[in-house]
Amino acid sequence: MSHSANLVIVANRLPVDRVTLDDGTTEWRRSPGGLVSAxxxxxxxxxxxxxxxPGGTDGDMxxxxxxxxxxxxxSLTQDDVEEFYEGMSxxxxxxxxxxxxxxxxxxxxxxxxxxxxxxxxAEKAAEVAAREATVWVHDYQLQLVPQMLRExxxxxxxxxxxxxxxxxxxxxxxxxxxxxxxxGLLGAxxxxxxLAGGAANFVRLVRQRVGHKTHRDLIxxxxxxxxxxxxxxxxxxxxxxxxxxxxxxxxxxxxxxREALGNPRKVFLGIxxxxxxxxxxxxxxxxxxxxxxxxFDVEDxxxxxxxxxxxxxxxxxxxxxxxxxxxxxxxNGDLGRIGSPAISYMHSSFPREEMAALYxxxxxxxxxxxxxxxxxxxxxxxxxxxxxxxALVLSEFAGASDELRQAWLVNPYDxxxxxxxxxxxxxxxxxxxxxxxxxxxxxxxxxxxxAWARGFLExxxxxxxxxxxxxxx
Ligand code: G6P
Numbered sequence: 526m527s528h529s530a531n532l533v534i535v536a537n538r539l540p541v542d543r544v545t546l547d548d549g550t551t552e553w554r555r556s557p558g559g560l561v562s563a564x565x566x567x568x569x570x571x572x573x574x575x576x577x578x579p580g581g582t583d584g585d586m587x588x589x590x591x592x593x594x595x596x597x598x599x600s601l602t603q604d605d606v607e608e609f610y611e612g613m614s615x616x617x618x619x620x621x622x623x624x625x626x627x628x629x630x631x632x633x634x635x636x637x638x639x640x641x642x643x644x645x646x647a648e649k650a651a652e653v654a655a656r657e658a659t660v661w662v663h664d665y666q667l668q669l670v671p672q673m674l675r676e677x678x679x680x681x682x683x684x685x686x687x688x689x690x691x692x693x694x695x696x697x698x699x700x701x702x703x704x705x706x707x708x709g710l711l712g713a714x715x716x717x718x719x720l721a722g723g724a725a726n727f728v729r730l731v732r733q734r735v736g737h738k739t740h741r742d743l744i745x746x747x748x749x750x751x752x753x754x755x756x757x758x759x760x761x762x763x764x765x766x767x768x769x770x771x772x773x774x775x776x777x778x779x780x781x782x783r784e785a786l787g788n789p790r791k792v793f794l795g796i797x798x799x800x801x802x803x804x805x806x807x808x809x810x811x812x813x814x815x816x817x818x819x820x821f822d823v824e825d826x827x828x829x830x831x832x833x834x835x836x837x838x839x840x841x842x843x844x845x846x847x848x849x850x851x852x853x854x855x856x857n858g859d860l861g862r863i864g865s866p867a868i869s870y871m872h873s874s875f876p877r878e879e880m881a882a883l884y885x886x887x888x889x890x891x892x893x894x895x896x897x898x899x900x901x902x903x904x905x906x907x908x909x910x911x912x913x914x915x916a917l918v919l920s921e922f923a924g925a926s927d928e929l930r931q932a933w934l935v936n937p938y939d940x941x942x943x944x945x946x947x948x949x950x951x952x953x954x955x956x957x958x959x960x961x962x963x964x965x966x967x968x969x970x971x972x973x974x975x976a977w978a979r980g981f982l983e984x985x986x987x988x989x990x991x992x993x994x995x996x997x998x
Contacts, residue, residue, distance in 0.1 A: 530574035530595065533654045534564060535646055537614070537666035539577035539598060541591055553591050560663075562762045563974035567982065568594055574653050576646065582606060597653060599646060608638035611839050614666040620841075621696055622665060622689050623802045623896040624922075627841045629699070636702050640669060643709070647673035654681055659985060662713070664688045669705065672712030684985040685713035688759065689898040690924070691723035694730055707735050711744065711752050714989025717981050719898045719924040721756040728754050753988045757981045758924060759899050763973040766908035769881045778878070779885035786886075787865060791826040791951055794887035796880065796902050797894075799832040799872065801845045804893040804920065804937040806852060809868060811943040812891075813856040816867055820948055823865040828891075829883065833874040846872070884909035889916045889950045892923060893937040899924035903932070904969050913959045913966065916950035918943075928968050931961035 540561035541553040555561060567573065574595040579586065582605075586598040601610065612635035620629040647670045650660050659682045662670045671685050697703055707730060710716050718724040728739050738745040744752040769775055786792060793812065797803040812828050815821065832849065836842045853870045860867040875883070884890070890906040900923040907917065907929065919925060919932035926934055933946040950958075 529655055530572055530653050531655050531658045532568065532571035532573040533650050533658060533660040534568070534573060534575040534577075534663070535650050535660060535667060535670055536560075536575070536577045536663040537610070539579050539596055540564075540575055540594070541579070541596065543579050543581065543583075553589075555592070560974075562765060563978045565594070566975070567978055571659075576649050576653065578610075597649060599649060601642070605638060605642055608632075608635045609642040610666070611836065613639035615836050615839050616841075617700075618665045618668075619689070619802075621700060622692050624690075624692065625696055626895045627801050631699075631701055633701075640705075643667055643669035644673055646670050647677060650674050651677035654678060656680055657682070659684065659982070661686065661981075661985070669709035670712075671716075672709045675712040682985060682989065683713045684715045684717065684981065684988075685710055686717040686757065686981060687723065687898075688719070690720070690896055691718050691726050693726050694733070697726070697730055703730075704734055707731055711735070711737075711746065714750075714752060715981070715985045716752060716754045717757040717984070718754065719756065719758050720927060724754040724756050751989060753984070755984060757977055757984070758928060758972070759901070760969060760972050760974045760977050761901050761904045761908060762975075763904075763908045763969050766881065766905055767911050769877060770885055770909035771911060775878055775881045775885060778882035782882055782886040786827050786829070786869065787824075789825055789827050789865075791821075791888045792886055793826060793828040793889045793891055793947070794830075794883055794906075795828070795891045795893075796831045796883065797833065797892075798835040799842065799846060799849070800835055801841055802894050802896055804895050805830065805832065805849055806845075807937055807940060808891055808893045808943065809849075809852055809856065811940050811947060813860060813867060814940070815944055815947060815951075816860050818944075821951065823860060823862055823867050826951065827865070827869055828867065829869045829871075829887065831871050831873070831875065831883065834872060880905065881909050884915075887915065889918060889947070891918045891947065892925075893918070893920045893935060893943065894923050895920070895937055897923040897925075901925075903929060907962065907965045907969050910962050910966070913962045914955070915962060916953055916958050917961075917965065918946050918950050928972065929965045931964040 540556050542556050543551050544554050545551050576597045578601055579598045582603050585600050588597045617629050620627045646667055654660055657680050661684045663686055671683050731737050731744050732739045742753055742755050797805055853868050856868055857866045884906045892900055892903045903919055903925040917932040919929055919934055920937045921934045933950050935943045935946045
């Protein structure tokens with residue numbers, strides 16, 4: 526399938542997961558993420574191809590089609606997984622880019638492996654992209670791909686989008702390979718960020734560290750190319766979520782969930798990947814203190830916390846899991862009663878339908894990361910509240926807080942502040958929650974993931990000085 530695709534998506538993960546069935550056979554299932562549904566129409570309109578890792582270390586796999594999408598699996602060896610994925614991507618870059626909430630580790634072998642895996646992704650993209658095609662590279666695992674790809678295929682139009690925050694200079698500077706990363710990204714014609722602040726951090730670093738001239742969102746390279754750095758806040762398939770939430774199955778299930786919880790007056794909900802950036806520990810502590818202080822009782826309210834297993838072989842994630850297990854155990858031991866735990870905790874991942882039912886069942890959605898690129902859970906909750914009901918408590922350090930201004934905004938480092946926001950949301954009148962929810966719904970209905978993809982691809986078509994073809998956004 527060489528030199529055929531007019532649009533190539535390059536991401537660490539493929540948009541499908543390999544699942545093993547009861548009889549031992551395997552099949553591909555579409556990942557629940559919104560990125561897939563956003564890019565689906567553009568992929569089809571442009572004969573698109575998606576390059577990514579299918580998870581695991583099962584060795585080479587042939588490209589295949591899934592429901593009309595061309596997918597090219599990239600295999601990773603055990604060493605690649607340990608040094609490129611768990612090491613450099615999630616033990617170094619992830620914590621640095623998230624305000625050093627956990628301590629990053631620096632290992633030269635991890636970096637070497639990051640370079641070699643990025644090179645393989647770039648080579649694969651060079652192989653499948655048609656002449657003057659558009660290649661859209663995603664996220665922190667693949668920051669060297671734009672430059673590597675440009676060297677192999679100068680005819681291409683190359684975009685890069687970072688899904689996580691781009692850190693301030695003071696933190697980015699710690700990286701022993703800071704210059705290589707900046708230069709890797711500068712291979713793109715357009716570098717997209719969640720927020721304007723991330724784009725500004727990047728431009729400033731390029732000016733100071735690499736020495737290129739810059740003007741506002743433009744960077745002028747010595748070879749005459751221009752690179753643009755701008756914000757494109759990502760979103761969700763708003764209409765799709767609302768439709769799901771309105772379905773009979775989901776409504777029934779939401780009722781069932783509330784009954785199973787003992788029909789308390791208020792249901793609080795947290796849904797996160799089990800990640801130290803998400804602020805799960807502090808949030809549960811704040812909630813427990815409200816019970817302790819006697820503001821309400823375990824018969825009045827319950828906190829449902831879903832923590833999706835994630836990066837389980839990375840040490841920081843193991844430590845976090847133990848800490849949360851212990852905290853939940855202690856809170857329930859101290860405050861729970863028979864049939865009424867304070868916290869209903871699940872360490873598992875659920876399909877979209879169950880997520881929608883949980884959103885429908887929850888009166889107060891609690892999203893309190895210390896740092897988060899966007900946080901799509903907050904937007905999904907809003908999308909599912911077509912009744913204009915439900916309160917959102919949201920960290921000011923989630924990208925989503927830029928748009929969802931009418932949430933109860935909190936600083937997750939301030940436990941008293943969080944307690945007071947949770948209590949306000951608990952006590953809010955219907956009028957108050959409706960006023961806020963309506964305003965937030967307006968925002969995400971117009972700004973959905975399709976608008977995001979269109980915005981980026983239009984920006985990419987207009988960026989750079991290359992003469993590559995344009996894709997139909
Ligand atoms: C974040 C990152 C994605 C990543 C996802 C899941 O959203 O921005 O690039 O795919 O987390 O993490 P995982 O390590 O399982 O791919």
